[in-house]
Amino acid sequence: MAGHVEDRWWRDKTTDTGEVVLNEKGKPVREKTDLYGKGLRYRVRYYVNRRERSKSFPDGKLGRAKAFLAKVQTDALTGTYVDPDAGKVRLRAYVADYLKGGSDDPGTQQTLQSKLERMVFDFFGDCDLVEITRDRVREWLGWMQTRGGKRLFSATYRASMFDLLSSILSAAVDDGKISENPCRAKSIKRPKPVIRKVVPWEDEKLWRIEDALPHPYKIVAHLGAGLGLRQMEAFGFSPDDIDRRKREAHIVRQVRWINGQPTFAPPKRGKTRIVPLGERLERSIDHYVDEYEPLVVTLPWVHPAGELVSARLLINKAVDGIRRRILQNPHSARLWQAQTFHSDIWVPAFTAAGLTYVKHQDGTHALRHYYASTLLEQGVSIKALSEYLGHSNPAFTLKVYTHLMPSSHESARRASDKIFKPRVIPGAA
Incomplete structure (x- = not known):
């Protein structure tokens, strides 16, 4: 890459015919330019793709100017040069x-x-x-x-x-x-995330919240604590997703809002899953269906312009009998949005239960934590729990819930005692 450093304050003196005037040592005589003392003194001029570029430096920084030119030329040779104008993009x-x-x-x-x-x-x-x-x-x-x-x-x-x-x-x-x-850059420090340990609810807290929830939404507590469903998975759950012969629940969809339009979508990260269904929870769902007729809802799949898919949803907002403010979005009359359910139903249940709602600890996700802690107490493996929760991999599940796993101390003591149990030596008195 061709280039040079230009001194804007001094130049070679020339005769009227354009010849450079030399001193007694044969070197060019220097004279001040009209720009002397004005602005930046040194200007590095170089060419990229036959287009001239320049960068100026103040008086006393000739070394920096030469170093810049050398770097530009090196970057051009190694293919790492970046055009300064390339970054002028919004x-x-x-x-x-x-x-x-x-x-x-x-x-x-x-x-x-x-x-x-x-x-x-x-x-x-x-x-x-x-x-x-x-x-x-x-x-x-x-x-x-x-x-x-x-x-x-x-x-x-x-x-x-x-x-x-x-x-x-x-x-x-x-x-x-x-x-x-x-x-x-080394001088830029990334914010350090605060690692919060999951603190699962006590049984009594779950029961108090369940009791305080409006009757049509007690089932939300059952689905979260009994199947580990996320909130919008609960709203997308259908009684038809139950395999009664195998006593399994198939978690295959959630309700998701895209720019004010509800859609059906696979569970988070596309992880459909099969979760064992307890007999009592199955009866609870059946009682709910007897009292509240499931609502057949037809929504686009994944994208507002996607293929229309119908499902008989368990939770029917349209007939819950609860008076609420009139919402402009017609879809809001039958389907919950996450934040609206949180503010209208979930948080008021804490007040009704005489409890204080704690942010980052008492959201509907706490039901999943309760489900996870209960399964771990019963000896369910991390791998199985990861599958039931729909996590990306067991390592993530272990990271979140490892501190809730039952202590292995007593098992380790028994194993140690087995190794060093008293031995019977033949012939010993």
Whole structure:
């Protein structure tokens, strides 16, 4: 790559005919230019794809200018050179292309877009990729702690957002848009997630919440604590998903909302599963069906424009007999959204039960934790529990619930005693 460092303050003196004037040692005589003392002194000029580029440096920084030129030339030879103008791409526009290469699941796309709007675009605005510097990332990390003074976000959530932005900027490096990912700098500290140990409910707490729930929704506690269903899996559950001969429940769908439109979708990560069904829970479901006729619902599969699928849903919001505020979305009259159920039904049950609702501990997910802890107490293996919960792998289940596994101390003592039990020696008195 051709290039040179230009001194904008001094130049070679020339005659009227354009010849360079030399001194007694045969070297060019230097004279001040009209720009002397004005602006940056040194300008590095180089060519990329036959197009001239330049970068200027102040007086006294000739060494830095030469080093920059050397680096540019080396990067060009090794194929690592990044055009400074390549990063002049709006962050929002680049993210739109980045998301196209990710999951094609509309629910995942919606979640990512929502997080980006709230936690990335709100701070960085409509900036270019090259404007996301290390200093800006540090400012962003500080801003996320309070989101402009409005709300405190947990370190775990901030860490997930940091990872998301870092992955976007790493992709920009791979695409030749920027030369480095500022999130990878040693001076940038990733938020340290707070690891919370699962504290399963005591039996009494489960019973008090079940008693306090409105009658049409006591079944939610049964499905969560008895089958380990997630909230939206419970709303997508059908009595037709039960294999009565084998006494098994087939968890094959959940209700998911995409831009205000309900859809059916497979369980989280597409992990359909079979869960053993206890006799008492089966009777509880049968009693519920006798009292509340299941509702046949037809929804698109996965995507609002997907193939229509019908299912006879167990939980029927349309006939629960509970007076509520009028919602504009017609689908909300028969199907629950997660946050609406949380605020209208779940949290008020704690008040009715005389309990204090604790965030991050008392959501409907606590029913799954109760289910997991109960199975572990009964000696169910981590591998089996992982399958029943629909986890990605047993290692994740072990990480979440290892502290709830029954102690092996007594078994270890018995094994040790067996090894060192008294021996009968022939001929011994």
